[in-house]
Amino acid sequence: MLGFVIRRILFAIPIALGVSVVCFSLVYLAPGDPLQTVLPPDATAETIAIVRHAYGFDRPIPVQYLIWLWHVLQGDFGRSIATRRLVSLEVSGALANTAMLALFAAPLSFGLGAAMGAIAGWYPGRAIDRLVTGAAVIGVSLPNYWLGIVLVILFAVEFMVLPASGMGQSGSAAFSLWRWSDARFLVLPVLTLAMIPIGIIARSTRAAVAEVRGLDFVTTLRAIGLGEGAVLRHVLKNAAPPVLAVMGLQFGYLVGGSILVETVFTWPGSGFLLNKAIINRDIPVLQGTILALSLIFVATNLVVDLLQAALDPRIRRR
Amino acid sequence: MDGGQDRGPPLLEVADLTVRFVGHEARVQALAGVSFSLRAGEVLCLLGESGSGKSVTLRALMQLLPPGRTEVAGQVRLAGQDVLALRGRALQAFRGGSVAMVFQEPMSALDPVYTIGQHLIEAIRQHRGGSRAAARARAIGLLELVKIPAAARRIDAYPHELSGGLRQRAMIALALSCTPRLLLADEPTTALDATVQIQVLILLRRLQQEFGMGTLFVTHDLAVAAEIADRVAVMYAGRIVEEGPVAAVLRAPAHPYTAALLASTVHDQAPDQDIPTIPGSPPDLGALPPGCSFAPRCALVRDACRIGPPPATHPAPGRMVRCLRSADVLATPLASLATGDYR
Incomplete structure (x- = not known):
C-alpha cells in the first residue's frame, strides 16, 4: 500500500507540470491581443513595443513559460492587468469565497446523493427507486442558473426570507460563517450549486449499488447468516470506488465554482473571477485561476485514487 | 460407499417442494414437487443438466431465492424444524449455523x-x-x-x-x-482444474465424514457423483426422475434419461467414435408437456407417457423411478444403451 501511495504521488507531479503547460499555452490559443485592453486605441507602435517588452510578451513562448513557471513556483503569479492587484491575492480571495460554498454544497450533495442512490439501488424497481431516479433526472437536467433565479424569486422576492445575492453588507473580507446575518447569504447559492451533484451522485450510487447487490458474493453473505445491515455494509464498500471517482469530479466542479451560479448570485468566487478575467482578457488572472483550479483537481483525484485503493485491494496492484 | 439406509430418523426431509419464478410476462415452474430425505452423515448427489432444478433446490432450502420474484411451496424440515417458515433472526441463525453452502465459483x-x-x-x-x-x-x-x-x-x-x-x-x-449439520455443495469442483478437483473432492468427503454432516451435492458430472455420493437423485425439468444408491443407479439405470446421461459421458469410446448425445433440446420450463417431461426426447416413448406425469415406482428396495417403461430400461444392458438400441 505504501508503495502505491508513493508511486501515485510521484505520478501526480508530471500531471501537474503538464497541466501548467496547458494552462499557460491555452491563453495564447485564443485570438486577440491581451495588450488591447490596457492600451488606448490610439497608442503608438513605440508605446506598444515598450509595454509588450515590460510584460515579457516579446520573448519566445517557451521562454515566457519557463519564466512564468519559475515565478509561479515562488508563489508569484504576477499582477492583474485589469486591477493591478497581485494575482495570488485575487485568486486566493476568490477561491476562499467559492470554498465557502463548496464547504456546504459538497457534504450536502455527497451525503444526500449517496443516501438517495443507495436506497434506490438496494430496492431496484420499487416505488422508492423510481421516485429517486426521477428526482435525480430532474436535478441533473434543471439548468442551475434557472433554478437559482426561481429560488431567488421564491425565497427573496415572494417570501422575503433570504437575501437574493451577494455576500452581505460586511462584504467578503469580513464575512463570517458564524453570523446568521452573513451565513444566510449562503443558503440559496449552496442549494442551487448542490442540485446537479446530488442528481449525478444519486444516479451513479444507484447504479453501483444495484449492480453489486446482484453479485454472487451477496448470496454467500446471506448464506453464512449475515443480517441485511451487514450485507448492505459489504455492498456499499464494493460500490464505493466508482462513486468516489464521480464525487472527486463533482468536488472539482464545486471548488471551480460555477460561472453561471456565481454570476446569478453575484458571489465573488472563482467562477465569477474567471468570468471577469475572460471578458477583460486578463491573462495573468486567467492563468493563475486555471492553474490553481487544475491543481486542486489533480490533488482531488490523487485523494480519490488513494481512497479507492484503501477500499479495494485489487486497485493497489495496478 | 454404503447405502446409509435405516440409521435413525432423517436429518432433512423435503416434501413436494415447488418453486415458481414469477416474471412480468411469464411464470416458470422451476421445481415441480421435489421430495427426498437425507440422513446425517449421508451424501446425496443431485444429478442433472443445466436448468433441471438442482441449484434451485439448494437455494430454496436456505431461502436464498429472491423473495419478490419466487413462490416457494412445500415442506422442508431439518431435524424437525420447519425451514420455510423461518424468518428474521431465526433464519440468520439457521443459515450458516445449521446449514451451509459451498458455491460453484469461489472467485x-x-x-x-x-x-x-x-x-x-x-x-x-x-x-x-x-x-x-x-x-x-x-x-x-x-x-x-x-x-x-x-x-x-x-x-x-x-x-x-x-x-x-x-x-x-x-x-x-x-x-x-x-x-453445520447439513452441507449444500453447488458444483463445488466445476470451476477448478482437473487435478485440483480431485483434491477438493477428497477434502470434502473427508470433512463430511469427520463432521458427520448430511450433504447435498449438486453436480452434472457422473464421475464426481460416483466418487462422493452414497445415493443419487437424477433431476429433469424440476422433478426427481430417479433416485437410489449410487452404485445401483449408475450400473443399472431405470430411467431412460439416466441411461442417456450415462451413455453420453466420455468413457471407453474409441478416439474416432462419436459420443452419443441426447436428441432434442433441454426442456422449456415455461411450456412443459402435460405428461412425462422427458417424453419429447425419449426413444422409448409410448402414448401413455404423454397423458400425465408418471407415478413413482420402486423397482428395488431404496430405489425410485418415475417412468412407465422402467422395466424395459432395467432389462437393457448398459453396453447397448450407448447405441440407443433398446430392442
Whole structure:
C-alpha cells in the first residue's frame, strides 16, 4: 500500500507540470491581443513595443513559460492587468469565497446523493427507486442558473426570507460563517450549486449499488447468516470506488465554482473571477485561476485514487 | 460407499417442494414437487443438466431465492424444524449455523474487498459471538483444517490473491466455520482444474465424514457423483426422475434419461467414435408437456407417457423411478444403451 501511495504521488507531479503547460499555452490559443485592453486605441507602435517588452510578451513562448513557471513556483503569479492587484491575492480571495460554498454544497450533495442512490439501488424497481431516479433526472437536467433565479424569486422576492445575492453588507473580507446575518447569504447559492451533484451522485450510487447487490458474493453473505445491515455494509464498500471517482469530479466542479451560479448570485468566487478575467482578457488572472483550479483537481483525484485503493485491494496492484 | 439406509430418523426431509419464478410476462415452474430425505452423515448427489432444478433446490432450502420474484411451496424440515417458515433472526441463525453452502465459483462467491479472515471472523462472530482474537484463532484453525498451507499468513489474503483451489478451500472453511449439520455443495469442483478437483473432492468427503454432516451435492458430472455420493437423485425439468444408491443407479439405470446421461459421458469410446448425445433440446420450463417431461426426447416413448406425469415406482428396495417403461430400461444392458438400441 505504501508503495502505491508513493508511486501515485510521484505520478501526480508530471500531471501537474503538464497541466501548467496547458494552462499557460491555452491563453495564447485564443485570438486577440491581451495588450488591447490596457492600451488606448490610439497608442503608438513605440508605446506598444515598450509595454509588450515590460510584460515579457516579446520573448519566445517557451521562454515566457519557463519564466512564468519559475515565478509561479515562488508563489508569484504576477499582477492583474485589469486591477493591478497581485494575482495570488485575487485568486486566493476568490477561491476562499467559492470554498465557502463548496464547504456546504459538497457534504450536502455527497451525503444526500449517496443516501438517495443507495436506497434506490438496494430496492431496484420499487416505488422508492423510481421516485429517486426521477428526482435525480430532474436535478441533473434543471439548468442551475434557472433554478437559482426561481429560488431567488421564491425565497427573496415572494417570501422575503433570504437575501437574493451577494455576500452581505460586511462584504467578503469580513464575512463570517458564524453570523446568521452573513451565513444566510449562503443558503440559496449552496442549494442551487448542490442540485446537479446530488442528481449525478444519486444516479451513479444507484447504479453501483444495484449492480453489486446482484453479485454472487451477496448470496454467500446471506448464506453464512449475515443480517441485511451487514450485507448492505459489504455492498456499499464494493460500490464505493466508482462513486468516489464521480464525487472527486463533482468536488472539482464545486471548488471551480460555477460561472453561471456565481454570476446569478453575484458571489465573488472563482467562477465569477474567471468570468471577469475572460471578458477583460486578463491573462495573468486567467492563468493563475486555471492553474490553481487544475491543481486542486489533480490533488482531488490523487485523494480519490488513494481512497479507492484503501477500499479495494485489487486497485493497489495496478 | 454404503447405502446409509435405516440409521435413525432423517436429518432433512423435503416434501413436494415447488418453486415458481414469477416474471412480468411469464411464470416458470422451476421445481415441480421435489421430495427426498437425507440422513446425517449421508451424501446425496443431485444429478442433472443445466436448468433441471438442482441449484434451485439448494437455494430454496436456505431461502436464498429472491423473495419478490419466487413462490416457494412445500415442506422442508431439518431435524424437525420447519425451514420455510423461518424468518428474521431465526433464519440468520439457521443459515450458516445449521446449514451451509459451498458455491460453484469461489472467485465471485467471496467478497473481493474483504480478506479471507474477515469473512471467517464475521461468520464466526455472527453465530458464536466472542472476541475478534478468539474468532481469528478459530479462523486460522479452520484454514488449517481445509489444508491451506501457511494459514496464519493466508488468512490476511484477499480472494484474488489465492489460486482457484485455495479459494475453494477457503470457501469450504467458511461453510464449515460454524459446524453445520447439513452441507449444500453447488458444483463445488466445476470451476477448478482437473487435478485440483480431485483434491477438493477428497477434502470434502473427508470433512463430511469427520463432521458427520448430511450433504447435498449438486453436480452434472457422473464421475464426481460416483466418487462422493452414497445415493443419487437424477433431476429433469424440476422433478426427481430417479433416485437410489449410487452404485445401483449408475450400473443399472431405470430411467431412460439416466441411461442417456450415462451413455453420453466420455468413457471407453474409441478416439474416432462419436459420443452419443441426447436428441432434442433441454426442456422449456415455461411450456412443459402435460405428461412425462422427458417424453419429447425419449426413444422409448409410448402414448401413455404423454397423458400425465408418471407415478413413482420402486423397482428395488431404496430405489425410485418415475417412468412407465422402467422395466424395459432395467432389462437393457448398459453396453447397448450407448447405441440407443433398446430392442
